[in-house]
Amino acid sequence: MRKKTAYIGCLGMIGIISTEFGVIGVLPQIADHYQVTIDKAGVLLSAFALVIALTGPFMTLLASGFDRKKVMLTAIAIFLITGIVSSFGPPFWLLLTVRILPAFLQPVYISTAIAAAVASGDKKHEHQLMGIVLGGIAIAMVTTVPLATYLAGIFNWKASFMVQTVVSAMAVFGIMKMLPPMPVTARKSYGSQLQILKQSSFLISTAMNFFMIAAWFSTYSYFADYLGKVKHMDEKMISYMLFLFGVTGIVSNWISGKMLSKSVSKTTAVFLSGTIFVPFALQYSGGNTWMTILVIAIWGFLYAPCFLNASAYMISAAPNALEFANSLATSFGNLGVSVGTIVSGWFIATSGIATPPWVGMCFGILSLLMIGLRTFLENKRGPVKCYS
Template structure:
């Protein structure tokens, strides 16, 4: 039902505002705690690493629990994080509080997607998933840039207050508008874990991992990159985040319709941005208008990446939607961790202007994984056809 998809999307806004809202305020956080920008980046990479390491297991362990209860518990944890973080605790406590909701983030995403597509026709499942994932782009166009803008006017703590407010709204909507949804049939662990033995799924997972690593090597330091490489102030960065998210909303809807027609071609189209954007950013140099145009293209090609990755992985394991999606979330966040870590290292050793070229390298690796899956599947069809003829 579309109603459930929109509720899932609202919760996704709260989730993304908490996870990625830190991106716009990293320079301020680093200055406040007297640490380097790459150390401040741990607030993002540690969050993503916890998701990467625990996501599939948490999804398996909670797969038999009422879906409404799972979604409520997850958003409640995000609310708690926003409130405590807004009091500017010591850095180690801020890190711990940031990590806590990461344990339930992939569970929320997998559950929200499952709820959205439950009872729907197979022909429009990707479109319903795109509605849920549009929460990513909506957060990028509303709450994330707004939190960055407010933090520029006042202080970085206000960013977390906004995160808490969004989580509270999502919590109330889920509580009052989503009916109890007990799980009627719990799939066995063995039946779900068996997808890890399938080469197409493994190659799809590596495609996801390399693609997200490519994007986040630069995007994790969006504010720092635009400030130092392009000479933009905090207010201008918030406008760029707004532009980034605005085109992202359109991109998610476009991607949802494209995925219904051809999953592989859609992923390849949007993945091309990992190779194209570094070149365009280099060519635009410090030309303000050219940079704005490139950021618009960047936002369009980046925004559906999580939707595309999940759909691509699910297409290799259609009977294990929730577990496949949790793995997509897990390896995607592992990519966030690696991209953020390498990006921070490059900033310290070479300079922030070099970070987009990391994305170029990992983007090529992602394309290679796609080609390998395509070759493998064609080979499987060829051999299965030969066996049948014998």
């Protein structure tokens, strides 16, 4: 199993996640700076995700015939430009605009990086290679995301975008110098890839992905504001919690990669059960700081593999259209990010900051129902061909 390509893909993933989710820890500061409400500041996250959801599959189909190295390099270069402009603290409309631009190529990068990594190894290591690439999400959670929040507490929110700029620059250098050209030798027709949209198992898997990501991001999008106002933590403590959240996530990504090789559906359901456990645990931890810290550690462990599990679950229903299935997983996952953030923001505006975990639980239950429905249908008529 050759892992070099997977690790380079992981580096780029860290740059992407630093840009997309690095803003989560500084949303309260951004809201104060621009004199907007926290739910309106949340548009910086939800709009990014919505663009991915609406354009991801089309952009991935268009890019499917190009050299994978060039595609990855172009995508990360745009993330770099976004970080540079954002770090100057432009007007809110411009900040929103430059954050939206790289969103068009985010799913292209992810699906291309995963396809390149999987192509570099053998079939039995597919999920482990995917885990390495998507492990960049958890690594960003433990390094750049909390670091951005920590520096914002010392300086100001603009410092968080400087962190994103540095990471994106490193990713550009890594892809440029360490990856060989990767031309696509056997391009699949658009029609053959679109066939997966006729499969009921794949459509149910898509719904599961959407509900699962919406469940987690209903709460995670407002992580800093929730911990600050409900658990009464300061910015420094919140950055430590983000760090803890990421540490447990790195471990769980590795464990999930191993578990997926044995059962995709059971692994997905096990980690998804956290969307039901976490709201009750946060509620009953009350003002006990140590109990809250323990809950956050478990929360991070159960949350972190959600993108890996979602991709694996959808690919298992469409094994012959890996890149397109991956792009749809990314798009509908980001639609989940957008909807979860918007719906939770509405509940915050109407009922208070303590509501997001319960919103997440409702989405989580819907997601578990989708897993049950697909399992029922496959037991009735037989599993998807090549399903693993």
